[in-house]
Amino acid sequence: MNNTAMILIFVGLFLAGGVISFWKQKIPKGVILVLAFGSAMCLASGLLRL
Numbered sequence: 001m002n003n004t005a006m007i008l009i010f011v012g013l014f015l016a017g018g019v020i021s022f023w024k025q026k027i028p029k030g031v032i033l034v035l036a037f038g039s040a041m042c043l044a045s046g047l048l049r050l
Contacts, residue, residue, distance in 0.1 A: 002049065008042050008045050008046030009042070012044075016036075019036045
């Protein structure tokens with residue numbers, strides 16, 4: 001596993017935690033959607049780099 005993939009997966013998981021936190025705080029759905037999209041893209045690119 002190279003460093004770039006590891007960093008992308010970590011950032012994706014970090015952003016996913018932010019999505020869960022924002023959902024519990026009832027933040028507007030648009031913000032949650034953008035954060036979820038960024039999380040999914042980081043996770044996908046990290047997994048594809050493996």
